[in-house]
Amino acid sequence: ILNVEQSPQSLHVQEGDSTNFTCSFPSSNFYALHWYRWETAKSPEALFVMTLNGDEKKKGRISATLNTKEGYSYLYIKGSQPEDSATYLCAFLPNYYGGSQGNLIFGKGTKLSVKP
Amino acid sequence: DARVTQTPRHKVTEMGQEVTMRCQPILGHNTVFWYRQTMMQGLELLAYFRNRAPLDDSGMPKDRFSAEMPDATLATLKIQPSEPRDSAVYFCASGLDRVREQYFGPGTRLTVT
Numbered sequence: 001i002l003n004v005e006q007s008p009q010s011l012h013v014q015e016g017d018s019t020n021f022t023c024s025f026p027s028s029n030f031y032a033l034h035w036y037r038w039e040t041a042k043s044p045e046a047l048f049v050m051t052l053n054g055d056e057k058k059k060g061r062i063s064a065t066l067n068t069k070e071g072y073s074y075l076y077i078k079g080s081q082p083e084d085s086a087t088y089l090c091a092f093l094p095n096y097y098g099g100s101q102g103n104l105i106f107g108k109g110t111k112l113s114v115k116p
Numbered sequence: 117d118a119r120v121t122q123t124p125r126h127k128v129t130e131m132g133q134e135v136t137m138r139c140q141p142i143l144g145h146n147t148v149f150w151y152r153q154t155m156m157q158g159l160e161l162l163a164y165f166r167n168r169a170p171l172d173d174s175g176m177p178k179d180r181f182s183a184e185m186p187d188a189t190l191a192t193l194k195i196q197p198s199e200p201r202d203s204a205v206y207f208c209a210s211g212l213d214r215v216r217e218q219y220f221g222p223g224t225r226l227t228v229t
Contacts (some may be wrong), residue, residue, distance in 0.1 A: 032215050043207060044159075046217030089159070093215065101151070103172055103214065106159040
């Protein structure tokens with residue numbers, strides 16, 4: 001069974017703090033890693049799709065790195081703002097294996113709260 | 117601004133009743149996914165279609181759930197008969213392929229009493 005772990009489960013920071021969290025995934029059969037941002041009472045929105053070891057992606061104050069050899073990805077938020085409060089989900093996409101189509105396997109997310 | 121739409125947004129029904137949820141994927145997207153959000157499991161995949169063909173429904177309880185894409189603009193998820201443990205938020209998502217980002221609909225919140 002393929003498992004995606006995210007840590008921490010939740011995080012409370014002050015406005016202006018920089019923060020980061022981790023996504024761990026199987027290092028074998030890697031195809032892609034997705035990051036999504038999920039605000040309360042809304043639906044997940046894609047942040048990044050990463051496919052290459054060493055990939056680094058950036059969108060405004062949010063960036064992500066990828067290490068496929070050791071099976072982890074970091075998400076960084078620089079200078080957190082209250083509007084960054086959301087659950088951040090990562091999802092691992094495995095290669096096709098056996099007869100499976102290899103679909104996204106989601107972690108349970110890191111819930112970030114940013115206090116003004 | 118292209119979006120995935122889902123209907124209904126909320127559904128309250130009694131145990132044993134049939135429930136049908138509908139999804140309109142973004143035009144041009146050829147992959148459609150149905151997910152269920154639960155407290156315990158987070159987001160779990162129920163079904164996956166590519167070019168309207170069902171490719172993976174291994175996450176779906178087969179005895180009561182069924183998913184179809186009668187045409188490229190409509191995906192349906194049906195539960196018959198519904199049970200209280202089916203209460204959850206059901207999301208539909210679409211994408212250009214299985215690798216690229218998925219675009220999620222607003223979800224259908226189902227309550228089975």
